[in-house]
Amino acid sequence: MPIPRSSPLTTGRLWRARALARAGLLASAAATVAVAVATVCLVPAALARAAGEAGHPPPPGLSAEDVADQIELGSTALATAAPALVLLVSILAGTAIAQLARLIAAARDDETATIRARGLSSGQARLLDAGEALVVVVVGGIVGVGLASVISAVAGGSALEALAQWPWALAAVVVLGIVFTIALRRGERRAGSSRTTRATTAALVVVVLLAAALVVWQLPAARAGGFDPIVAIAPAVVLMAGTLVALALFGVGSAAVARPSAAIPSLAPAYPTRQVSRRVPIYAVAVLLVGLTVAETVFASAYAATWSAMTTDSAAVRAGADLRVDTKPQSVNPAQVLEAASIDGVEAASAALVEGVEIGQTDAQLVGVPSAMIDEVVATAGGIVDRDALAATAEVADDDFLVKPEPVPLGDTATGLRVRLDIHVVDGFPQGFTVIALLLDSTGAPFALPLDGGLFFDADDLPQFTGDLDFEGYFEGEAELPEGQGPWQLMAVATGLGPVAGGQITVEVAAAEAIGAGPLDISGTGIMTGQNPDAIAWLGDGGVLAEAPPVQGDGVDSKRPPVQVAATKALASRLGVGPGDLVELRYAGTGRRVDVVISSLVDAVPGASGSLALFAPLEHLLTSQLQRGTSIVPPNSLWAAGDTGADAALSAAMNDRPVATAAPSLAASVVGALVPGWWIATAGSAVLSLVAAFAIVQTLAIARRRELGVLRAVGITARRQARMRAAELGGVFGAALVLGAGAGVLVSWLVVPDLVRAVTPGILALAGGIDVAWAPLALAVAALAVGLAAIVAYAAFGVSRAARTATVGEESR
Template sequence: MPDRRALSSARLLAVRARARSGLLASAAATVAVAIATVCLVLAWLARAVAVAGDPPPPGVPAEEVAAQVEAGATALASASPALVLLVVLLAGTAVAQLAGLIAAAREHETAAIRARGFSRAQAWLADAAEGVAPALAGAVAGVILAVVVSLLAGAAVADVLAQWLWATGTALALAAVFAVALRRGERRRTSARGARTTAAALVVLVLLASALVVWQLPLARGAGFDPIVAVAPAVVLMAGAIVALAVFGAAAVAWSRPAAAAAGLEPGYPARQVARRIPIYAAAVVLVALTVAQAVFTSAYGATWQTMTTDSAAVRAGADLRVDTAPQTVDSEDVAVSSDVEGVDAAASALVTPVEIGSTEAQLVAVPSEAIEPVVASAGGLIDKEALAAAVTAGGTEVVASEPVPLGDAATGLAVTATLMSSSQTVGAVSLHALLLDGTGTPEAVSLEGELAVDGEGTVTLAADAELPAGAAPWRLAALLASSGPSMAGAEVVVTIAGIEAVGAGPLEIAGQTVLDGGGDDAVVWLGDGGVLADAPAIEDAALPPVAAVVTSALASRLGIGVGDPVEFRYAGTGRQGGAVVSSVVAAVPGATSELALFVPMETLLISQLQRGTSIVPPGSVWAAGDPSADDELSAALRDRPVTTSAPGVTASVVGALVPGWWIATAGSAVLSLVAAFAIVQTLAIARRRELGVLRALGVGHRRQARMRAAELGGVFGAAVLLGAAAGGLVSWLIVPELVRAVTPGILSIVGGVTIAWVPLAAAVAALVAGLAVIVAAAAAGVGRAARSATVGEESR
């Protein structure tokens, strides 16, 4: 007998819930997956900040490491809400669709209880209660799921539980979406026009918001919380999914017409069914397309972030490993010690110094030409090594030539004999100095020790020698200088080279002469510049040949110069000047932290400096090629100095936690899509049971009906996957490089372009497609079973 007891509100809710327990369970599962994903993502990011800088980079003070971690955490705080927002949006879409399916299934009972006096306030209360129940159950299940996953992954459970506030907020938001969508679905028959207007307004709002994001994102920088950065991925991906849905709808309608004209049921029947049920399939298409687009975006973001940060770090470092020794200088022993470090393949000295070109401040970088190929980093092709090496000649233009004299492989020292002539009767103290270049091109100033001797004819001779420094052979002599000590007489002294010998290798054919003007003077006796200084010792600076320089395009644009144009520069903080001619214009100069920079081969720069004076600007850095993980050993070898590597630093590494965070969010989104797609397909199968008896009566067997349903669902999901991939590619092209710049400090403006990690992307899409294939197969099998016994009479009653 029927139950004639009056239904209380609580009993009514219980009866309604039991009648649609499957859909309510799907809603609870959706909430659980969303909360688990949010907790895991935020726990991962929090853990990344907590362990950043441990162990600290070698030689870097603790307070500097803390500042770098703080800068990374600040940038991360601006970008991390995007992951949560995207998961909540996708879960909200799924929950809203499930609520709509529940409302559609309750259409008759809703009309019945409304006719019996069920008020609007009671309806809202009932819908709110049904929204809270799945959200509460899902929240508990989601936290448990997140804890289980963290235990399996070996993560700290405390980090997951610490995200309780975010889990609560997510549950409340999804409960509100469920209740509103349920109530809206129950009123759909009386407010269809308003619903369509609201949906259209939301679509326009999302598209306008995405346009605003694409416009403003290039101006964002990770110096604090930026709402544009926080919403950019979610808004633009959602806009891409909406565009994909629009394309799907138009394509489905367009394909149904020629398909229907074909003979037989296939492909016309499945195509017409899809075209007629686009509003029902819309949620599944949006969810699947959004998930695939998110996977493409995540793959592009991860690969592009890695490329941009690594290339930027390589350009700034100049080599795989770099040690700055300022205010001390680098000698040949430092380079030799660095070369012997395990994991280092080659090492060289380098000079990075500020210069002034008119009112423009720039950086001058110098590296020995023989070290360009083995030591200088290519930075993903941003550094043009061929242009740097070609700067020695500058394409035939008359420039400074560097022609040091080799001492020979067997040389162990240098001995110099010089004659001294003075305008007075006495010759004061005179000393000789040699500028040597070791096998790596590192300059080394050596003082020669000796004594004055007077022969029988009154000629004063200075014989001086010195051992070669500890460095890489073979050595070369680049210059010989003389200096006079304090003298009361102040008379001129003419210094003439009588002979030079590489001890252990033989004499050198070098001749030179200079004049020391009184006491305390310095002068170049001989210079390996191809005879320029020897031929014209009194040449003016303006007539001296320039060095060939490679300038960045930013500096060339700032100065309005091009290849072949002269450039006069001053060493910052000194009165020294230099002249250069542009040999080529490149995107970046290795080792420069400024976009305004120029590169000069070290040997020609040294020769140019000695043509214009008697001292050089010594190198202040050691550059090494090898494994960046050798930074600890290299720091220890160079007296515990900080080491800069071509790998992203502490700050970038903190922000890099977003890459696995995005993959966690993508995995959660895929599960959300599969849960929602399964619920939608099952509900659709229940609503279309009447078709099966009619088709059977028309002679369509159960196997053929199963194939048609599989083709229908497979076509919908396949189109959604393809359209989602296209939307993800478009979104990645639009915002990924600018998003990386906005959230990662230190990215150079010359670094850009989208790179995709194909292997993880293929794995993610394959897993999603496999899940969808299981759903399609299950739905087709269900249709086949139901079609065996379906009759027209049963469905007509």
């Protein structure tokens, strides 16, 4: 103590002398405050910047109101989860600064006894501690805010963004100042209160473990949409509990290793392991801080990868493909499919049907994609969507009583279609007669092609000349193939009449030709009446329609084959059905019915907005519809595979309609700011751990100088002492890294999927599992390990240098 005995004992001089004597530890405490303040400023600033930048530019096709609603939803969820990051950094910083305060108090044992003997009062002692804490936290706070401003500006933001977080900085300074003062006072009185301290610590550990159990129990019930205290504290509480378990394992493990190593005749490893075992209370804080940092790093990497996977998978299931444009009430035509496929970044495009259906009192969705495009455009959504099961719905054996589309190819060289129909008229006249050919392009997209032509009758056979109401003629018409991706296929030929009073008209396909390719082998008959003015003259369904035309009377639907479908497990459970069961559907709003047979059960149907859904190949649905009527429910959605960044171009090509993508929604993207927020918090935690570890190692080195002389006296060289100290510290830090990683894995497995669901809107229950961002994890752990290795090397070098001159009893002198 550099105060002469004759000097008057003033508080100011005493405070300055005490501070200068422990300047290193006080500087470490100030650095801890600075890092903590910088981190708690940078994390909210990064989150606020992400929320402010969301929706600029807005997603293509979304209105300003929709963008605002999405941002508000995401911001609400973000506000729920943001406190967890600040809380975790605050816990780690509070632990670190409390340990530094205890080290300062321990280093002042002799000083404290001396100045008390010279008349230092309790009030003066409290004033000294409070003043010291005030200087530490104020200096650290100022440095921390400045550091945050510089980092924010360098990272592409603004220094004002960090300065705007001054309430967080002020709160951190106040809390850390209180913790530092209390820990300093308790450290100076520790001799008389060790039993109370142990009891308090044990009670705190029990509280943390019970709180973690409560969080793990309640977190699965939390959902995004409002503030939830469980979500706010979940990461910090569970990570702290996991680290305390790791710390307990460290204590048990150090004792277990020390016993057998003591039986080894050599000084190493017995000496380092025994030293660790004896100093577990001192090393415990270093293990706690390093272990918590590593656990937080593992947690951050798991959260980042899991959030990305779950949001992307959920979006992919809902969209059905990488990109999707809904056109209802309009339909999607082959020209639009062709245009979409030609956009840069789009690999394939297809028409699709997403339609509501009714099954008894249950509402569900029916999704149809051409079988040829299932593997091309349907997203697997991380394995949630079983494309093999979907494709199997198109596999129908010849002897199965199921819908079997058999469209006729027009050929690669076809440029148009020509059809001739023989007409037999009874008691009427075919006014407003139309003929339409239903074509499928190579992707399976349907197109209704009107055939231009005319009716031809023998003038002598017309009713006004003969008076006979039974006469015949023919229709001949043709049309060029529409714009689309060839080669084309012919699915059906349909006819229609204008208003008629009665009578019956029978049409028969006499000839058909693909212009430029050759004749087509098709034949069929349709019957039109005043009550049924439309008819299917031919349908590529393997002859089913020819055997039972739709106008032959009641009960005809019982002769129609069902469509093979895949149903979600949730729908099958709701209906109490399974594979092989027959289910009757009604298209919502139309009253049209269709029978389906469940071929398989799947977890999810792509493109469905809910869990109650079915999937069938689009051409099977079209065929089934034409077997029961003369119109179709056309595809009302366009699906595309490729880069989700092509959404703007696709929206422009589809008349500026909104584009759903297999990427996180705008609301989810706002919540996605937590991912960089976690990494910022982790980086701050790593620096805090390194500062605290360095201070702890330095304090231990000062306290253990006496043993260097003893070891030198018994013949242990300085180099060997350095190696033993390096082994001791390396073993402690290595164990902390391993145990912390284990705690992080356990905590991530317990809470990360549920936490992602709780803070991110739109996550499906099916999306789950743990993913890990291995590259950032490896980089972060390696950086921490390098920092710890540098501390170990520095400590070993200090031991080597001090051991060269150390003698027994030098501290006494």
